Amino acid sequence: MYIITSQQSRELDKISGNEFGISGETLMGNAGEKIADTVLQNYQNLDKKNILIVCGKGNNGGDGFAAAAALAEFSPQIYHIYSPKKFKNDTLHYYEECIEKGISILFQEDPSELKKFDLIIDAMLGVGISGKVREPVAGWIDWLNRQSAEIVAVDIPSGINADTGFFSGTAVRANMTISMGFEKTGHHFFPGKDSSEEVIVADIGFPKIDNPLSGIQWRLFDRxxxxxxxxxxxxxxxxxxxxxxxxxxxxxxxxxxxxxxxxxxxxxxxxxxxxxxxxxxxxxxxxxxxxxxxxxxxxxxxxxxxxxxxxxxxxxxxxxxxxxxxxxxxxxxxxxxxxxxxxxxxxxxxxxxxxxxxxxxxxxxxxxxxxxxxxxxxxxxxxxxxxxxxxxxxxxxxxxxxxxxxxxxxxxxxxxxxxxxxxxxxxxxxxxxxxxxxxxxxxxxxxxxxxxxxxxxxxxxxxxxxxxxxxxxxxxxxxxxxxxxxxxxxxxxxxxxxxxxxx
Structure with missing residues (x-):
């Protein structure tokens, strides 16, 4: 089983679009559907649960919006940490789709006065993080970790370096991590392994490529x-x-x-x-x-x-x-x-x-x-x-x-x-x-x-x-x-x- 780094993940995104014509919007939509499917398979009685999705401004946040759209029938609550003016095109597309579906979306930097949730989807940072987590994300991470809710991370728990599993300051402690296309090296190195807990790989439609991605080709020890x-x-x-x-x-x-x-x-x-x-x-x-x-x-x-x-x-x-x-x-x-x-x-x-x-x-x-x-x-x-x-x-x-x-x-x-x-x-x-x-x-x-x-x-x-x-x-x-x-x-x-x- 191949395991990829953050650089290889970005390279795979580019190959998908430039060589195979698979748009970022399509991949993001597929990611949202897979997140929703995985949640439905692993958590019962969603119609009776209070679901929160916390979204950042990048592709990880876009995956969160796409997941919310796919879970619309369960009335998830979305909080986004950044103004929509900072959203990239694909992220903006699924943000607007959530609005069209009547999903509750609130912009809130400070999570101090929120109601209790049963299931929280972490879609704040993803594979792009390096170095120390800054506010307002750091405050949200600390709040998530204090909750009794089940936490599902999108791609990698926010704060965890997707390459090394290292974190500086704080990082989400997830119960489950849904990784797009491939597991990331940071899922397997501590402390990222502990923060990721159970890792489920979601096939979101990346193309099969003949030549290896750049850099070292990582895999787990062959039993x-x-x-x-x-x-x-x-x-x-x-x-x-x-x-x-x-x-x-x-x-x-x-x-x-x-x-x-x-x-x-x-x-x-x-x-x-x-x-x-x-x-x-x-x-x-x-x-x-x-x-x-x-x-x-x-x-x-x-x-x-x-x-x-x-x-x-x-x-x-x-x-x-x-x-x-x-x-x-x-x-x-x-x-x-x-x-x-x-x-x-x-x-x-x-x-x-x-x-x-x-x-x-x-x-x-x-x-x-x-x-x-x-x-x-x-x-x-x-x-x-x-x-x-x-x-x-x-x-x-x-x-x-x-x-x-x-x-x-x-x-x-x-x-x-x-x-x-x-x-x-x-x-x-x-x-x-x-x-x-x-x-x-x-x-x-x-x-x-x-x-x-x-x-x-x-x-x-x-x-x-x-x-x-x-x-x-x-x-x-x-x-x-x-x-x-x-x-x-x-x-x-x-x-x-x-x-x-x-x-």
């Missing part, structure tokens, strides 16, 4: 992917055939990151995992990483990698089937040169995570297409030279710009996590807020590395790893709660998720 890939290994499998992972991780104070990443690679099915860590960490690594191979690198007691360590691990870059680099490496300047040397020399698929991400800024276009980057939003903001708040509010746009220079796979920790490769974006369907805990990212990096080592293509391994990681967390919260969920809990549940598909 059939694990069923196709996570089948039981051949009965004559052996450890070298199950994939070899090299993990370069850890520094003094962050030894746990290396252990978590290494064990996650094993738990996801890799046959052999070799963990490279500074030698002074060896007593901890050797005692905890008993199923894997360890390669201590001389650090003269400093507790971090130095550029000279490259010579010790260079041959391992040829041995492995995948490389995980970054968890817990720290920020020492000497470590930076070590990391860059490893990345520049490795020809195998790489998962670049955590501390390694801070050192690749300026080198993005040089990374190979078998490379996987796994930043959270703060790390990503550093990589793209934007403030974190800007990335959080505009990550769809920022991702599109970033992918113009990066040919590999981006696993970006939006909520839920997104995986992007070759203009295809996958929105994960598992995971919860309990994953906001130290070490869970190290587990994810190791899981993806273990899957890639088993000859699963990096984009598919990334989507699978994210899904498995999230589902491992989802099946634990009934026992641990959200606050009590740890990275070790997730690590020790990975195999149970994979088992569901193997057996």
């Amino acid at each position: 059939e992917l694990p069923e196709k890939i996570l089948i039981a290994p051949p009965k004559d499998s052996y450890k070298h055939g199950q994939g070899k992972v090299l993990v370069i991780a850890g520094s003094r104070g962050m030894t746990g990151a290396s252990i978590l990443a290494g064990k996650a690679s094993l738990r996801s099915g890799a046959g052999l995992v070799k963990l490279c860590a500074p030698n002074s960490l060896s007593p901890i690594v050797e005692s905890l990483f008993i199923e894997g191979i360890t390669l201590p690198c001389e650090d003269n007691g400093k507790g971090y990698f130095r550029e000279r360590n490259f010579e010790e691990i260079e041959k391992e870059l040829y041995w492995c089937d995948s490389l995980v680099i970054g968890p817990g490496l720290g920020s020492e300047a000497d470590t930076k040169y070590f990391i860059l040397k490893v990345i520049e020399s490795c020809k195998k698929p790489m998962i670049i995570d955590a501390d390694a991400l801070r050192f690749i800024n300026g080198h993005i276009s040089l990374l190979p297409d078998n490379c996987v980057l796994t930043p959270h939003l703060a790390e990503f903001s550093y990589m793209v030279n934007h403030p974190v708040y800007y990335v959080r509010e505009n990550f769809i746009r920022v991702i599109e710009e970033f992918m113009n220079d990066f040919s590999g796979t981006l696993v970006i920790k939006t909520t839920p996590v997104s995986v992007v490769f070759n203009d295809i974006g996958s929105i994960n369907i598992s995971g919860n807020q309990g994953l906001a805990s130290a070490g869970t990212g190290d587990v994810l990096a190791g899981c993806i590395g273990g899957l890639i080592a088993q000859n699963i293509a990096p984009p598919d391994a990334s989507k699978l790893g994210v899904y498995i990681h999230g589902k491992a967390a989802d099946t634990l919260v009934s026992e641990t709660g959200y606050r009590g969920l740890t990275a070790t809990d997730v690590l020790n549940n990975i195999h149970k998720v994979i088992k569901e598909y193997e057996l």
